[in-house]
Amino acid sequence: SVLFSCPRIGVGVVACSFLLFFVTACTVIFDLYDTDKNGVISSKELLDMIRIMVGEYEDEDMLQEVVYRTLVEATGSSEADISYHNFRDVMSTFDVGQNLVVGFRS
Numbered sequence: 001s002v003l004f005s006c007p008r009i010g011v012g013v014v015a016c017s018f019l020l021f022f023v024t025a026c027t028v029i030f031d032l033y034d035t036d037k038n039g040v041i042s043s044k045e046l047l048d049m050i051r052i053m054v055g056e057y058e059d060e061d062m063l064q065e066v067v068y069r070t071l072v073e074a075t076g077s078s079e080a081d082i083s084y085h086n087f088r089d090v091m092s093t094f095d096v097g098q099n100l101v102v103g104f105r106s
Contacts, residue, residue: 026088033087040081043067 033041033049047067054063071078074086082090 022092023088026091027084029091030084030087033082040083041087042081043071043078046070046082 030041031037033045035045035048036042047063050063050066068078071080071082074082074090
């Protein structure tokens with residue numbers, strides 16, 4: 001199946017390049033999270049990846065809450081695994097400037 005079609009000339013080429021970059025980035029990131037390579041991201045895989053990103057974090061309840069909210073946002077359920085389609089949909093609405101907060105410890 002065709003994910004998208006690109007025009008051969010004009011402004012659409014830039015849009016096509018961005019779309020290709022986006023799809024490739026989503027695939028690479030999804031594959032990093034899907035550690036057992038079964039085609040979905042489980043709550044355990046998501047929690048493990050969050051632990052890697054935040055390092056030693058003392059509040060396990062907070063991490064579980066992040067996993068819960070992420071699953072609900074991506075799938076509509078806290079019990080469902082995240083498919084690539086769900087992951088790509090969430091990533092397409094993600095605004096790094098609005099959503100990514102980096103805390104520095106002093």
